[in-house]
Amino acid sequence: MKVLIIGSGGREHALAWKVSQNSEVTKIYCAPGNGGTALENKCENINITEIKNLVQFAKNENIHLTIVGPEEPLTKGIVDEFKKEKLKIFGPDKNSARLEGSKVFSKNFMKKYGVKTASYESFNNAHNALLYIESCEYPIVIKADGLAAGKGVVICQSKKEAKETIDSFMVSDIFHGAGNEIVIEEFIEGVEASILSITDGQTIIPFISAKDHKQIYEGGLGPNTGGMGVIAPNPYVDEEVMKAFYKEILLPTMKGIQGEAMDYKGIIFFGIMISKKGVYLLEYNVRMGDPETQALMCLLETDIIDMIKHAIDEDLEGYEIKWKNLYSCSVIAASGGYPGNFKRGFEININSHKGKIFISGAKLDGDKLITSGGRVLSITATGKNIGEARTAAYEALNSITFNNIYFRKDIGIV
The missing domain is CATH 3.30.470.20 (ATP-grasp fold, B domain)
Incomplete structure (x- = not known):
């Protein structure tokens, strides 16, 4: 069985690792993958990202199943294109993917079907949005309608911050069109x-x-x-x-x-x-x-x-998913400066094999892993409780080094 995994992050590395444990799977192609997937069992990276080229590759290589990792190809209709060619693919079609691809569509969907969510208003005009925030109780939450790499949501503590956010989303267009329409919703503490x-x-x-x-x-x-x-x-x-x-x-x-x-x-x-x-x-x-x-x-x-x-196969009714009776803790090691400006190109030194390392932003150069992204890698460890899992994760992480490494020291402290 041959499997194609779309994406290049830590999520895709984790999926490839899990898929490789299936005895029927003989080959996993990661498109484009990263330095971690390049080293993973049964895996091979392929430098293909365009949907039409991925479809052609799946046909040529007789891929049995394609798994889509990131949201962007889903919102662009990769599932629709694969299904046109009768290729098996796991993910929602373009219409369904609007649940993530458009905050306005998503909130309207929630309202229509009675999903419990925060009250909101949507705006496609900065002037009207600025008028609306004059009478809001603060804090409020402002969301860019489109995909913004996880950075399109701002909790605004004041009217001044709300004005600045509307300006950056709708006028300065920092998300290149994704913030042309916005949702302003009540802040729910919890x-x-x-x-x-x-x-x-x-x-x-x-x-x-x-x-x-x-x-x-x-x-x-x-x-x-x-x-x-x-x-x-x-x-x-x-x-x-x-x-x-x-x-x-x-x-x-x-x-x-x-x-x-x-x-x-x-x-x-x-x-x-x-x-x-x-x-x-x-x-x-x-x-x-x-x-x-x-x-x-x-x-x-x-x-x-x-x-x-x-x-x-539309056969999930009554299906049981089994989980280990353990806890897990995953800690991200990032490049110093992330999520702002950061430097790339540093060699990663790994002196421990405890826990599981999933690569997010690193490439393979010869036999060396070199940093290439803001979030570089994660260490995941398990334990009988959260404390045991986080202790194991940090012990493993402390044996990994690269220039300007940064990680939070309080993951798992709740």
Whole structure:
């Protein structure tokens, strides 16, 4: 069995590692992959990124299954193009991917189908948005409508900050069109949780929960990043939270997917807020999270290929996903300066084989791994409790060095 994995980050490395454990899989192509996937068992990187070229490659190489990692190709319709050629692919079609690709579409979907979420207004005109914030209670949340690499959400503590955000999104156009339309919503205070799930369009099965640490600095301070670390399961997601999540978020979402006749056979990621007023949906993602995937793949007992096959065949009802009775902690090592300006090109020295290293932003140069991105790698370790998992992760991370290495020291302290 030959598998094609689309993407180049830590999420894709974790997926490739997990897929390689299936005995039927003989070859995994990673497009374009990274320095970690280049070294992973059964894997080969291919330098192809254009959708039409990926389709042709899948046909030429008789690829049995394609798994899409990042959101961008999903929103561009990669699933639609593969299905036109009768190629098996795991992910939602272009229409369904708007749940992540457009915050306005997503919020309207939530409202239409009764998904519990923060109240909001949307704007495609900066003047009207500026008028609206004059009467808002602060803090408020401003979101760019389109994809912004995880940086299109700002919690504004004041009217001044809100004006600056609207200006940067809509006037200065820092996201090159993704901020031309925005959502302004009420701020809900609480604890965030990530609940990744798999759906076949008729059934949604949630994975175990995770807790992401988005901000660059300890204590949840500083600008948002793509994620600086994660623990799983999330200690705040108890039975009561899951009951509310099922009733007020998951079931209405399933009703909406069916009501809109979406062709959705893939991952649906619920970003939720656990507050004193209840459990609210913050956003949908239509793919696995990063670094949530790294933490979850180290806990997943069920064969991932079997699980994906059941989703593609619309056969998830009654399917059981098994997890190890352990906790995991994944810590990101980044280049100093990220998420702003940072330098590339430093050799990575690895002096430990404890935990599992997933490469995010590094390339293979000969037999050396060289930094090439802001988030360079992650270490994921497991343990009988969160404390044991995080201790093991940091012990392993302390034996990895490269110039200007930076990581948060409080991942898993909740």
